[in-house]
Amino acid sequence: MEAIIIIDVLRRAQAKVVVASVGDELEIVASRKVKLVADMLLDEAAKRPYDLIVLPVSEGGLGGAQAFASSVKLVNLLKKQRESNRPYGAICASPALVLEPHGLLKGKKATAFPAMCNKLSDPSEAENRVVVDGNLITSRGPGTAMEFALAITEKLFGRKNAIELAKTMVFVRP
Amino acid sequence: MEAIIIIDVLRRAQAKVVVASVGDELEIVASRKVKLVADMLLDEAAKRPYDLIVLPVSEGGLGGAQAFASSVKLVNLLKKQRESNRPYGAICASPALVLEPHGLLKGKKATAFPAMCNKLSDPSEAENRVVVDGNLITSRGPGTAMEFALAITEKLFGRKNAIELAKTMVFVRP
Numbered sequence: 254m255e256a257i258i259i260i261d262v263l264r265r266a267q268a269k270v271v272v273a274s275v276g277d278e279l280e281i282v283a284s285r286k287v288k289l290v291a292d293m294l295l296d297e298a299a300k301r302p303y304d305l306i307v308l309p310v311s312e313g314g315l316g317g318a319q320a321f322a323s324s325v326k327l328v329n330l331l332k333k334q335r336e337s338n339r340p341y342g343a344i345c346a347s348p349a350l351v352l353e354p355h356g357l358l359k360g361k362k363a364t365a366f367p368a369m370c371n372k373l374s375d376p377s378e379a380e381n382r383v384v385v386d387g388n389l390i391t392s393r394g395p396g397t398a399m400e401f402a403l404a405i406t407e408k409l410f411g412r413k414n415a416i417e418l419a420k421t422m423v424f425v426r427p
Numbered sequence: 428m429e430a431i432i433i434i435d436v437l438r439r440a441q442a443k444v445v446v447a448s449v450g451d452e453l454e455i456v457a458s459r460k461v462k463l464v465a466d467m468l469l470d471e472a473a474k475r476p477y478d479l480i481v482l483p484v485s486e487g488g489l490g491g492a493q494a495f496a497s498s499v500k501l502v503n504l505l506k507k508q509r510e511s512n513r514p515y516g517a518i519c520a521s522p523a524l525v526l527e528p529h530g531l532l533k534g535k536k537a538t539a540f541p542a543m544c545n546k547l548s549d550p551s552e553a554e555n556r557v558v559v560d561g562n563l564i565t566s567r568g569p570g571t572a573m574e575f576a577l578a579i580t581e582k583l584f585g586r587k588n589a590i591e592l593a594k595t596m597v598f599v600r601p
């Protein structure tokens with residue numbers, strides 16, 4: 254669900270979104286057996302640079318988080334993203350299970366799914382629903398995915414566009 | 428996005444959800460080119476009764492709303508649902524473009540995507556983000572889909588379960 258919310262909101266914001274599968278097939282079985290079709294495999298997607306890379310994994314999708322964490326190609330892509338000062342983000346299980354083990358949270362405030370916040374490098378602001386620390390954007394779970402997607406929209410396209418988009422979607426921050 | 432949020436939330440609530448396609452194929456191109464795979468075609472799905480039927484269509488998915496409105500099988504299924512006093516719901520464009528033209532809002536308060544609320548039978552409470560009037564549950568757009576899904580959860584499984592589920596998803600009502 255986090256994935257779809259992020260993809261859909263960013264496409265509404267006119268971002269060119271590429272949905273990449275870290276598996277061998279385009280069809281992805283997401284959490285709760287929701288089936289999605291990716292645009293391309295990560296092998297193909299990793300050939301180009303991106304303004305922003307997001308890892309969406311629900312707390313139920315631990316298989317997904319493991320697949321992310323063990324994908325050398327994805328981890329290298331994220332490390333390159335960090336080194337070149339380009340934004341990257343993760344939500345729910347991903348900050349703790351994918352970014353943290355590969356040093357991608359080092360020196361950064363972040364948040365994650367509540368039960369996993371003890372694994373963060375700097376959880377001092379982890380109670381917030383979305384945490385933006387420089388180029389790192391993190392968030393907590395399915396119920397914060399819309400705010401996360403709007404924070405990414407703000408990062409890419411500015412605050413005014415994010416507020417406008419929230420309004421057209423009939424979204425109100427809690 | 429509305430579809431996925433509803434499917435995912437209801438499966439978390441332990442509902443047995445069947446995702447049916449009104450088209451000829453299981454693969455559905457939803458709004459913003461998000462690709463989903465349905466569990467079965469509507470022809471197959473229409474053979475059994477359901478505790479609740481939901482129509483998820485985003486305001487961008489007008490093709491989807493037209494497809495719903497012109498599916499005789501779907502409309503008959505909804506009419507049977509209403510006649511047998513079983514719950515049904517719709518969000519965004521669907522209340523105005525699918526339920527209303529087929530008399531499925533008659534005598535009921537409802538809401539819909541803001542620009543479409545002038546088409547409702549009784550828009551007297553349409554400013555609310557979710558409207559429950561007896562067996563009819565309606566809501567406004569992508570940004571209200573989570574609240575809509577939780578209102579359906581409450582209808583099926585009670586308020587306590589809905590509140591508990593919201594909490595595990597880190598969702599807070601605005």
Ligand SMILES: [Cu+]
Pocket residue numbers: 255310311312313345346366393394395
């Ligand atoms: Cu999650």
